[in-house]
Amino acid sequence: LFDLSFTKQGIIKWVKEFFSDSEALLKTVGNSIVSSSTAAVEVVVNILLGFILSAYILADKDHLLARARKLTMALFGQEKGKRILAVASYSNETIGRFIQGKLLESLIFGCAAYILFLCFGIPNALMIAVLVAIMNLVPIFGPFLGAIPAGFLVLLSGDIKKTIIYVAIIIVLTQINGNYISPRITGNRTGLTAFGSITALLLMSGYFGVIG
Numbered sequence: 001l002f003d004l005s006f007t008k009q010g011i012i013k014w015v016k017e018f019f020s021d022s023e024a025l026l027k028t029v030g031n032s033i034v035s036s037s038t039a040a041v042e043v044v045v046n047i048l049l050g051f052i053l054s055a056y057i058l059a060d061k062d063h064l065l066a067r068a069r070k071l072t073m074a075l076f077g078q079e080k081g082k083r084i085l086a087v088a089s090y091s092n093e094t095i096g097r098f099i100q101g102k103l104l105e106s107l108i109f110g111c112a113a114y115i116l117f118l119c120f121g122i123p124n125a126l127m128i129a130v131l132v133a134i135m136n137l138v139p140i141f142g143p144f145l146g147a148i149p150a151g152f153l154v155l156l157s158g159d160i161k162k163t164i165i166y167v168a169i170i171i172v173l174t175q176i177n178g179n180y181i182s183p184r185i186t187g188n189r190t191g192l193t194a195f196g197s198i199t200a201l202l203l204m205s206g207y208f209g210v211i212g
Contacts, residue, residue: 094190101189106136109143109177116169123157132170136177143174 057064073081110133117125128150135146147170154166187196204212 097189098186101185102137105177105182105185106133108181109133109136109173113169113173116173117166120162120165120169122154122162122166122169123159124153128153128166143170143177147174 069081069085072084075081076084110129113132114125114129116122117129122128131150132143132146135142138145147167151163151166151170155163157163183201186201206212
């Protein structure tokens with residue numbers, strides 16, 4: 001009824017299969033960890049290189065602009081070159097004002113969120129407000145990208161009621177920001193009316209997505 005030799009062989013076979021499967025699993029997990037770590041290091045290195053390169057470009061900005069003007073004139077001639085430089089200068093000023101407007105808009109959004117979080121007792125109010133304010137700089141999807149991970153932080157506190165309040169605050173602030181604050185600030189900075197600003201955003205994002 002109980003064959004010891006068969007049982008012994010079965011146990012040995014099971015142990016071998018278990019360790020072979022474990023070895024494959026460990027290799028897979030190890031490769032994933034190594035690849036993720038490598039990608040994270042590459043991102044950090046690229047960010048640092050970007051800051052360093054930006055510092056060098058800003059330090060040598062005047063010389064680079066002078067060379068760019070000369071190159072433009074040499075390639076396109078005087079008339080076309082002047083038009084290209086005029087468009088580039090106008091675009092630079094407009095985009096600069098737009099970025100200033102987005103920074104001001106995100107500051108208002110973050111301050112309003114922080115005050116409401118404190119009033120309703122949302123945990124980690126300052127950290128969450130800073131997170132949603134920073135992500136608000138990203139057009140269209142930014143508020144949602146910041147709100148989702150922040151919502152998980154609130155949920156981890158174990159209070160479902162505060163999580164629901166947090167979601168309601170974010171929805172209200174996003175609607176007010178998108179339909180009132182953002183068009184006014186962006187319009188004032190770029191020379192468009194509030195209606196023109198939000199129409200341009202809707203049309204361009206509708207036809208060309210995030211790039212638009």
